[in-house]
Amino acid sequence: MSVIGSPASRAAALRVHGGIGRSVRDSLVVAKRNLIRMIRIPEVVIFGLIQPIMFVVLFSYVFGGSIAVGGNTDPNAYRQFLMAGIFAQTVTFATAGAGAGIADDMHKGLIDRFRSLPMARGAVLTGRTLADLVQTALTLVVLAIVAVIVGWRIHEGVLKALGGFALLLLLGYAFSWIGALIGLSVRTPEAATSGGLIWLFPLTFISNAFVPADNMPTVLRTIAEWNPFSATVQAARQLFGNLPEGYPVPAAWPMQHPVWASLIWSVLIIVLFRTLAVRKFRSATA
Amino acid sequence: MPGAIYAEGLVKTFGDVRALDGVDLDVPEGTVLGLLGPNGAGKTTAVRVLTTLIKPDSGSASVAGIDVLRKPDEVRRSIGLSGQFAAVDEYLTGRENLRMVGQLYQMSARDAKARAGELLERFDLADAADRIAKTYSGGMRRRLDLAAALVVSPPVMFMDEPTTGLDPRNRQALWEVIQELVAGGTTLLLTTQYLEEADHLAHDICVVDHGRVIARGTSDQLKARTGGERVEVVVRSPEHIAPADAVLRGFGKGTSSVEKHTRRVTVPVSGGAKLLAEVIRELDGRGIEIDDIALRRPTLDDVFISLTGHAAESDAGETAGTAGTAGTAGTTGTTGAAGTTDTTGPAEAEEPGAQQEVSS
Numbered sequence: 001m002s003v004i005g006s007p008a009s010r011a012a013a014l015r016v017h018g019g020i021g022r023s024v025r026d027s028l029v030v031a032k033r034n035l036i037r038m039i040r041i042p043e044v045v046i047f048g049l050i051q052p053i054m055f056v057v058l059f060s061y062v063f064g065g066s067i068a069v070g071g072n073t074d075p076n077a078y079r080q081f082l083m084a085g086i087f088a089q090t091v092t093f094a095t096a097g098a099g100a101g102i103a104d105d106m107h108k109g110l111i112d113r114f115r116s117l118p119m120a121r122g123a124v125l126t127g128r129t130l131a132d133l134v135q136t137a138l139t140l141v142v143l144a145i146v147a148v149i150v151g152w153r154i155h156e157g158v159l160k161a162l163g164g165f166a167l168l169l170l171l172g173y174a175f176s177w178i179g180a181l182i183g184l185s186v187r188t189p190e191a192a193t194s195g196g197l198i199w200l201f202p203l204t205f206i207s208n209a210f211v212p213a214d215n216m217p218t219v220l221r222t223i224a225e226w227n228p229f230s231a232t233v234q235a236a237r238q239l240f241g242n243l244p245e246g247y248p249v250p251a252a253w254p255m256q257h258p259v260w261a262s263l264i265w266s267v268l269i270i271v272l273f274r275t276l277a278v279r280k281f282r283s284a285t286a
Numbered sequence: 287m288p289g290a291i292y293a294e295g296l297v298k299t300f301g302d303v304r305a306l307d308g309v310d311l312d313v314p315e316g317t318v319l320g321l322l323g324p325n326g327a328g329k330t331t332a333v334r335v336l337t338t339l340i341k342p343d344s345g346s347a348s349v350a351g352i353d354v355l356r357k358p359d360e361v362r363r364s365i366g367l368s369g370q371f372a373a374v375d376e377y378l379t380g381r382e383n384l385r386m387v388g389q390l391y392q393m394s395a396r397d398a399k400a401r402a403g404e405l406l407e408r409f410d411l412a413d414a415a416d417r418i419a420k421t422y423s424g425g426m427r428r429r430l431d432l433a434a435a436l437v438v439s440p441p442v443m444f445m446d447e448p449t450t451g452l453d454p455r456n457r458q459a460l461w462e463v464i465q466e467l468v469a470g471g472t473t474l475l476l477t478t479q480y481l482e483e484a485d486h487l488a489h490d491i492c493v494v495d496h497g498r499v500i501a502r503g504t505s506d507q508l509k510a511r512t513g514g515e516r517v518e519v520v521v522r523s524p525e526h527i528a529p530a531d532a533v534l535r536g537f538g539k540g541t542s543s544v545e546k547h548t549r550r551v552t553v554p555v556s557g558g559a560k561l562l563a564e565v566i567r568e569l570d571g572r573g574i575e576i577d578d579i580a581l582r583r584p585t586l587d588d589v590f591i592s593l594t595g596h597a598a599e600s601d602a603g604e605t606a607g608t609a610g611t612a613g614t615a616g617t618t619g620t621t622g623a624a625g626t627t628d629t630t631g632p633a634e635a636e637e638p639g640a641q642q643e644v645s646s
Contacts, residue, residue, distance in 0.1 A: 022392070029389045033378060040377045040418060109373035113434070116337045118362040119390040283340075 023120040030114075030127020031134075034101065038135055044097065045135060052090040052143050059086065059210065060150050069212055070247030076151055077244045083152045084164070084236035085209030088229060090143060091172030092204065094136045095179030096196030098128055102183030103192035115281075122278045129176040136172045140165060155241025164239035167262045171232040174266040177273035184280045208255075209233050214248060225252035228265035234258035288348060290315040290442050290473035291336060296345035298331050298497075305331040306342065307497035313475060313490070315441075318468055320488030321477040322589070328497040329477035330370065333446045336475065337367045350442050350473075363391070366435030370447040374430050376420040380411050383419060387434045398437075405433040409463075425456035432463065443467065445476040449483060461486060481589055485509075493589060501593050511592055514539075515583045516554045517565055522575035524549060530574050537565055549577070 038045055059082050064075035072078075102125070105111050114124045144152075144165075154161040183192045206223050207213070213224035224230055235258035237243050254261035291313040298306040305328045313319040321329045334340045336347055338358035347354040350364040374383045381402050388398025406415045409429040414422060419430060428448070435443060448464070449457040464487055468474055478484050484491045485505040493501040493508070501508060509515075517537065521530045527544060530551045535542050538553035545552075555561055562581045569576060 026390060029386055033375060033382075033386050036382065037375070037377045108376075109369050110375060112334075112339055112369060113367070113373040113387070114390070115339055116362060116365065116367040117387065117390045118359055118392060123390075 023123060023126070026119040026123035027126040027130060030123050031130040032127075034128055034131030035134060037101075038131065045138070048094070048097065048135070049139055049142055051093070052086055052139065053146050055086050055089065056083070056143065056146055056150060063210075067211055070244040072244050072246065079151050080153065080242045081237070081244055081247075082210065083147045084168075084233050084240060084242055085204075085207075086147075087140060087143060087165075087168050087236060088171065088209055088233045089200075089204045090139060091136050091168050092175045092200055092229065093197070094132050094139075094172050095175040095182075095200070096193050097135070098132045098176040098179035099183035099186075099192035099196035100189045101128055101132075102180055103186055104189040106184065107187075107189060111281075121282060122274070125177075125180045125274075125277055125281055129173060129180060132176045132179075133169060133173050137169055140168065152242075156239060160239040160241075163259075164236040167232050167235050167239070167259065167266070170266040171228070171262065174269035174273070177270055177277055181273055181277040181280060184277060203227065203229055207233060212247070213250065221250075222252070225250050225255050228262075228269065230254065231258050231261035231265055235262040288351075289313045289317075290351075291319070291347075291349055291475055293332070293336065293347040294345055296332065296335055296347060297343045298328075298335060298340065299343055304497045306335065306345075309345070309494070309497070309499055311475075311492065311499075313473055315473050316468070316471050317489040318464075318474045318476065318487055320484030320491045321475065321494055322479070322481060322484045322491050323477075323494035324479060324590070327494045329494055330446055331497075332494070333367075333444050333475065333477060337365055337444050338362060363438075364440055364442055366438070366440040366443045368432045368435040368443070368445045368448055370450060374419045374427060374434060377418055379416045379418050380406055380422070380426075380430050380433075381415045383430060384434060384437060388437045391438045393438070401437055405436065409433045425452055425459070428452060428456065428460065429463075432460070436467070439470075439472075441472060443472050443474045445474065447477055447479065450479065457483075481505075481508075481584060493593060495590065495593075501589075508589060509584060511589075514554060514556055515558065515581055516552055517562060518550060518552045518578075518580050518582050519565075519569070519576055520578040521549045521551070522577055526574045527551060529572060530569060530576075533565065533568050533572065533574070536568075537561060552582075555581075 060075070060079045064078045064082075065073070067078050069078055069081045102111075105114075105124075111124065179192075179196050182196050186192050186195055206216075206220055207227045207230040208224055209229065213221045213230070216224060231254040234255055238258055243249075249255055254265075289312045291311060293309060293311040296306045296309040297304070307328070309328070309332055311319065311332070321332060323329050331340070335342045336349055336354060338354055338361055341355065349361050352360045352364065354361050374380075375386075378386065384402035384405055385395075385398045388401050389395060391398075393401065403415075406412050409432070411426060411429060411433070414426060419427060422430065432445075432448070435445075445464070449460055452460065461483075464474065464476070468487075474487075476484075476487065488505065491501075491503065491505055491508055492499045501511070517534060519530055519534065521527055524546070527546065527549055531542055531544055534551055534553040537555055537557075539556055540554040542551060542553040544550070559581060562579070566576075566579060569579075
């Protein structure tokens with residue numbers, strides 16, 4: 001039989017999958033593809049690591065002696081306080097990667113190829129965000145080791161600390177759906193990279209990540225306290241046992257219940273942006 | 287009964303541009319339809335509608351008997367798409383690319399693996415199978431892209447400008463694959479800017495311009511309308527024009543035309559290269575010195591000039607506008623008079639990259 005002829009015999013051999021099974025399987029196929037790409041282009045992963053490590057070192061040693069948290073000016077106290085903020089910033093910066101990757105696929109015509117295949121509609125994006133999740137987790141592991149080297153410690157036990165990392169990863173996963181939507185909405189990977197980054201600066205800085213929010217002007221302080229990013233930072237800090245003694249916990253609900261706030265925010269973001277991104281994907285034209 | 291690819295009244299607008307302006311298509315099972323037209327004519331948009339990538343504003347379409355708008359997912363099981371820009375993942379190896387596509391066609395991992403091996407062998411990519419596609423040449427990438435479209439041997443194939451940018455050797459190789467495919471019973475819709483390609487591969491040709499089908503028929507029917515091939519001679523000295531004209535008229539199938547200042551004589555013929563050799567012998571025998579002689583086949587522009595009175599122009603193409611004027615003058619004169627204008631003029635106007643496909 002000719003390799004390229006006889007369409008009928010082949011088409012009949014096709015298995016028909018439906019529903020969730022197909023969704024999961026297709027997402028994993030695409031995730032595997034994206035992970036292979038990460039291994040083949042290790043620069044992306046390596047640069048993704050260098051930046052947060054620089055932040056850890058710079059903030060710890062440059063700002064460490066000048067920032068008082070809870071009235072405590074000991075640089076080590078700030079280092080403990082800071083790490084959850086750097087971790088959270090690192091996971092959210094992964095959004096730019098998701099966006100750029102998807103914009104690149106659009107640009108190269110791969111999205112057209114995927115969209116012409118009988119695969120689950122959301123799988124291309126889910127596969128991408130899952131691969132980014134794996135990359136983010138690896139980054140966090142390396143970053144945590146660096147943090148320990150510069151003196152960061154957990155004080156509430158391993159289980160709670162793992163819970164803290166889980167919340168951080170969930171936040172990163174949620175944000176990668178925002179990145180996916182940005183990637184589908186812009187024309188070039190370059191635009192996705194810069195468009196995926198600019199809004200993260202106010203988001204991560206108008207928060208409790210690097211300095212306590214209580215010295216901010218009222219408007220900024222309110223934003224900081226309700227910022228989804230702050231909720232996860234606060235939750236991670238609590239679970240790591242990194243809140244310094246005498247640190248005043250703001251009265252705002254998300255700051256009082258940071259674990260719940262973090263979970264709710266992340267799930268809300270996933271539901272909203274996944275819906276928008278998959279809808280955008282269906283009508284995407286390169 | 288509608289054919290394997292059927293479309294009725296397709297309309298698609300992008301802003302002010304009517305990329306498709308009421309397109310009807312009917313491709314019988316097992317045949318090849320060539321969509322012939324310049325950049326921006328709407329060819330790619332038509333392919334994108336039929337392959338479920340975009341929804342038309344109005345109209346209906348079916349592929350392999352399945353409604354494209356109502357059951358897009360079922361349509362996707364029955365089609366293969368090979369694009370203008372080779373859509374393979376350049377950081378995956380050839381084998382990984384094909385396995386991934388196979389799995390996304392819902393084949394089992396084992397079947398996808400076996401099929402990938404088969405296709406790599408068939409498309410001469412076995413040696414490069416485990417290299418990343420980034421290292422492939424343009425022709426290899428195009429073959430890999432085509433192999434990806436053939437993973438499930440779909441009954442209906444779409445190829446959007448499959449040979450654009452390929453060198454002649456790779457183009458020939460791709461043509462052979464396409465012919466083998468069609469011999470196996472596949473229905474194919476291919477878009478092209480080259481009349482020669484449509485002529486070579488397609489049973490039927492639709493000429494599209496500004497989102498409309500402006501002519502349809504077999505390649506012979508179209509060529510009959512464009513005057514077919516012609517012989518063009520440039521003689522060394524002006525006194526040889528008249529005798530050369532007499533010789534050409536003896537071989538010609540229509541009225542000859544003479545352009546004195548370029549010493550060019552043109553006549554429509556049929557008989558191809560064999561005839562050209564006879565013409566040369568005859569001219570030589572009569573001692574007529576020639577500077578140049580060529581057998582000109584109708585180009586896409588000739589088709590357009592004869593069908594529309596203008597060259598294959600784009601909305602933005604200013605050069606195409608001037609070429610169109612020359613073409614109009616040509617068609618109102620004797621047959622083949624269009625050939626007396628500089629044929630490279632209109633050809634330049636359809637240079638790829640000078641214009642943007644509407645949907646890209």
